[in-house]
Amino acid sequence: MFGSLSFSPATPDDIETLVAMRLAFLEEVNGAPAPASLQSELRAYFSHSVPTGEFVAHLARHENRVVATSGLVVLRKPPSYSNFNGREGYIMNMYTLPAWRGCGIAARLLDAVITAAQAALCCRLSLHAEPRARPVYERAGFVACGKEMALEFVGRDEIER
Numbered sequence: 001m002f003g004s005l006s007f008s009p010a011t012p013d014d015i016e017t018l019v020a021m022r023l024a025f026l027e028e029v030n031g032a033p034a035p036a037s038l039q040s041e042l043r044a045y046f047s048h049s050v051p052t053g054e055f056v057a058h059l060a061r062h063e064n065r066v067v068a069t070s071g072l073v074v075l076r077k078p079p080s081y082s083n084f085n086g087r088e089g090y091i092m093n094m095y096t097l098p099a100w101r102g103c104g105i106a107a108r109l110l111d112a113v114i115t116a117a118q119a120a121l122c123c124r125l126s127l128h129a130e131p132r133a134r135p136v137y138e139r140a141g142f143v144a145c146g147k148e149m150a151l152e153f154v155g156r157d158e159i160e161r
Contacts, residue, residue: 005067007108010057014066015046018057018093021069025095029130049073056120057093058112060105068096070109074120083124089117091127106136114140118153126150 010018019042023034049055053074060068071093079086091113096105117125126148129137134149142149 004062005105006061007112008059008061009112010050010059010069012047012051014057014059015043015050017059017066018046018050018069018071019043021066021095022093024097025093028095053120056113056116058109058116060096060100060109062100067100068105068109070094070106070113072113072116072120072125074117074122085121085123087120087122089113089120089122089125091125094127094133106133107139110136110140114151122153124150124152 019039022042023039026034026038046055050057056072056074058070059066071091073090073092075088075090077083077086077088091110094106094109094113114125125142126145127137127142127150128147129142129149134144137149137151140151142151
């Protein structure tokens, strides 16, 4: 099944897909349909943030149907000793349709997110993981930090000095 998948970065042409996958994720996690106004707010967010690179997404497709998505919000905070350039990434919108879970898709999309974060010179990645998804992140080196999980890019702050 994995061989029949294709992976690619999301483009502005994928906005509606990103909205649909985000809504599916939120409805699954919350156990209830999302408010109608949320769809238009998501569309506005992705329409702005995907072209600017503030939100970087990757998609997994099977026969031109998106079956999984990933997302990286690139943040800029005030610099500190541990994060000299202030760049951090927050992972969200990681979602695989239920029928496609357990095939390694999330791990492959996570690799793409980590690569994108490194290209954006992020010093740290963080996320809030659903309990069933934690092993995917742990295998990639993320560690629990309170309610979140994080991955530090050792030495990244030295590059910027």
